[in-house]
Amino acid sequence: MFNFDWLSGVSQETAKMIFLSLYGLIGVLVLLLPTEYVYEGIAKEDRHWYNNLKLWSICVLAILASIYYSF
């Protein structure tokens, strides 16, 4: 049990899909955050699209998922 023998039937390809799904899940959770929350700390009149931390996070996740997929 400590060695996760019960997962020995899972192929490397399936395992890779699990990790890629994890990126997807995190991306969805980030998108669900209220926009107001990700701008918190910046005055309303100074908010721009490039301050949107959801956008930052999605970019990072997308690049990472591509790198991961390519290996």
Add this chain to the structure above:
Amino acid sequence: MLAGIDYFIVIAYIIGMLLLGLYFKKYVNSSEDYFLGGKSLPFWAIGMSIVVSDIGALDFVGVSGQAYRYGVSVGNFDWVGSVPAMLLAAFIFIPYFWRGGMYTIPEYLGRRYNQKVRTIASVTWILFFALDLGVLFWASAVLLNVLMGWPIWISIISTAGVVGLYTYFGGITAVIMTDVVQFIIMFIGGFALVFLSLYEVGGWDNMVEKISTMGPEYRNHFDIIQPQDTKSPFPWTGILFGLTFVMANAYMIGNQSIVQRCLTAKNEWHAKASMIFGSALKMFIPILVLFPGLMAVVVHPGLLDGDQALPMMIKSILPPGLVGLMFAAFFAGLMSSVDSLLNSTATLFTKDIYEPFIKKGADDKHYLKVGQITTLVLLVVGVATSPISSDFPGIYVAIQTFMSYFQGPIFAILLLGIFWRRTTEWGGLSALVIGIGFAIYLNVFKEQFFTIEDPFLYISWWSFLLSFIINMTVSLLTKKHSDEQLQGLVFSSKILVKNKTV
């Protein structure tokens, strides 16, 4: 050994760091300035500082060595380990810590659970950081000794002198701003090595082709996912359960030297952005540390010690000038780790031990002085204990391993503390103590329980799980905390829409 131009680069780098660090002395007028940079720092500086502190020179050598032995699966530590954890930290944990005006992670644990949990967590971190300090001083001295020819003790004292001076006077602002320069140097040196090594091996495709034909032991070298039954320390099950679910989160959310940087941010947006920016930069770390190790398989096949891969590549690939820059990059990694340990340990001691137990209610200047004196004492302790490394060569790995056993239980109590209102002080305390005990037990008898080479990922998962279950069970059997006690300490969906509720 270094050429003349290399000496010039290294010495210019050391003097430059000292002067830059001392420049920030003028911004330190209170304990908040010293420990939290007056809450005035921008996200980009903090993000760079997080990354450069995370990847020290010893990791540079060690990860390249692991890439030499095990291949690209080492990249999981940054590509799937750190990034999701940093996003979780950015959007959930950091805003709580920042809004709560906290200085330390144990301070949160103290408010959420009790003083005992705070003290255990703090003392463990202090011991770990203090031990690590001596190891890092020794590693710096060995580098200076080998490359510059300086005697070991002169090397130790000069490293301690430079880093100690700017950390003592400039506090965390000096630490973070020198980290920015150290980050830039590390990236320039690292990428120079990667590009020149790629040229040497005839490009990426050529390298893959050569390694793939080197024999069956290299069959999985380019598989980022290692099978569950691999003998390497990185089976996908360990990466998913041990690294992604536990260790990476514990490191990015529960490590004082990482989180303290985010608490210096000028506002909540900068605090969150610093972690996300850091996660973007972390994507490049495997390229810097993993690729040279892979390329060494082609350039220097058959090395008995994988940790020789990076030094051998530097020696054989880089021209004069770039060797000095790469050495400065190494030294930057070491200095960054040392200054982080000094400032974080001083913060932990002053805020979690000195203020509650030794002198409560003193004026702010007093705590500032205590923080500075603690920094000096730590320097002396670090210098005095550094020769231990020469007597016990495996001590760095031993300290890191010890710390990995602490990570599972600490993350379990942090996670339940912030997400489950029903968690009680006794649940947290018992989970911490029993979880650490269980991790030590699994480590001592690891041959009986595990089939892989170094099962630290599995141990962190199982100790996390046990701590999680114990915390829940004991909490349900003990008296729950009142709403007033939990005010601002437990996650509520209201935080997402109504800032003032926390």
